[in-house]
Amino acid sequence: MNLEKVVFAFFIVLALTLNFGFFIGDLDDPSHHNIYELFAALVVSLIATIMKFGDRAHIGAVLLATSLVADLQLVAAAVIWTITEHATATGMTPMMMASIVSLSGGALLANITSVIILVTETVMFRR
């Protein structure tokens, strides 16, 4: 067992699970979507990205790309949340919540791709 591989897989899967946890629930209901969960998903996703840095193999490059997509989507969601809460008079509205959650849904897809690639690579090695 390789500790590096464990840590690597741990972060990738954790990014997916946290993202899923935030995403699940009614699309426009703020009470179904916890901000701490979004924060955790974003941080773990960033860490996962950095762990994929510097892998020159083709599969490594695809993994990095999916991770970057997830980061982008989650950062966009966080920025929208910040702007709605702090820079608009209305505060959080169901419409804004829906767009935040759908952005995180996009990140979820990217994270799923990541995990699929990870699993495929693992299966191919058969070790």
Next chain:
Amino acid sequence: MYNIIYLLLRRMRVPLIMVILAYAISILGLVLMPGMDDQGNPWKMSFFHAFYFVSFMGSTIGFGEIPYPFSDAQRIWTTLAMYMTVISWLYAIGALFSIVQDKAFRRVVAYANFAHEVRRIRERFYLVCGFGDAGQLLVRELAEHGIRSVVIDKNETKIHSLQLEELRMSIPGLTADFTDSTALVTAGLYKPQCAGVIALTDNDHVNLMVSITSKLLAPEVTVICRAESHDSQANIASFGTDYIINPFDNFAERFALMFRSPSMYLVYEWMTSIHTAALTEFAAPPKGTWIICGYGRFGKAIQQSLSFKGIKTVIVELDPEGTHAPEGTIKGRGTEAITLHEAGIEHADGLIAGTDDDANNLSIIMTSLHLNEDLFTVARQNISSNDAIFEAANIDITMQPGRLIGKQIVDMLTTPLLTEFLRMAIMQNEEWANVLVSRVAGVLTDRTPESWAMTISTIQSPAVTQLLRRGETVTVRDLLTDPREITASLPCVALYLRHQNHEELLLPEDETPLQIGDQLLICGQETAETHMRWTAGNSHALSYICHGYDRPSGSLWRWLSARRSSRADN
């Protein structure tokens, strides 16, 4: 092949993760800590405020406690977070600097820059392997002629010296192992613009390796190779290397020429001297006994050509058995008076210091001049930075292998016509050489002549071809006339004319008419070239020289002058 960004990212992984974790923990802690707003109501920071606060705290900017004064719980957490974020930042920045200064990383950066520079080359260039004395001279002179080169050397300081050198164009240089074929490929071996590979290291085996690699990977590329021993010369020639240059053989040949035809030797010296060198005086060597100190590759070549000319030689060698020195060789270094006495220095006429150590060579010369001050001295100078001491030692002829090779290759690449001319000239007799020397000397001041070639073609001499197409005759004299003052001629001499049908003329007469496709070799003062090229390119100047008056060029003036001349006829 190497990717700098990947390498940087890979090595920044741990520091970056540390920074993200420190930030995440600090932000989360601040969000959880209970605080109070300005009305005294319980209040907790939002993620936005926490991120804002940690951002300026972590980078030690510090705007204060925003938006409300902190509670003690928040301050306790801030104290912790401060140390955490600042340390993680310092760690990340330190790591970044240490990577950038890392030797391996810098080598990768240099390699990538080099590859990028080579990729951008759009003109013809030569790949020079080895940036020693010969390589430096070659690259410098090629740059003077506007020809680019790409340099590889295994010694990093040599490449640094290339970057410090002020050349007319940027020359990419790479520190790499010559035997590594990928380095040659990165240096542009496969590029269609690569005109040739020049292997100039001081190691015959490395040169062999470079030549064979280039010939295998890019068969159509010209390969020029330096070789110092005869067996590697044969080996290098065996797989089709285009030119092999042996500095010792070349010098020995020229040395022999000095005995056979002093004028011809002078011609050679002048034509092949470096760019605007001072004109040397010529002293004919004595034909008595010569002492040769050092029977290595240099000594052997000299001894061979001297004995071919029937000149008596005495050899002084430290290791006569190892070098297969002939009978009667005196054992010793030649730096001591005893050995030189034994060799008969008092009765000798000439001395050759030909060991591979500059200090020994100088010592031999000094000691023997002390014993016999009428000696004609020849010294081998191995390192070009010793120029000043060799000059001060008052030596009649100094032979520097690197300079000899460098200059020969430059001539071969820039004026192939000159090589051709010298090959023909050497077969002429002494009188012919005398005529040549007096003609060339007549146009010179105190600098050695420059030589240049001119082709009669629309690109190089549009005015000449225009006139020839019109059916007029242009002679060699017309080109040699000063365009500013047509009764005077430029300070230069036409040496060699080659017609398109390979008919060759040495020292063409002034009246020789030029034809389209002719190649003309001219030598003289550097300024003459500019004027000549101007004449050849400017049809007004040329027709003024040919006809003696300005030809009307506009259609109106042409019509007017035609009318006037027809009236005059009537």
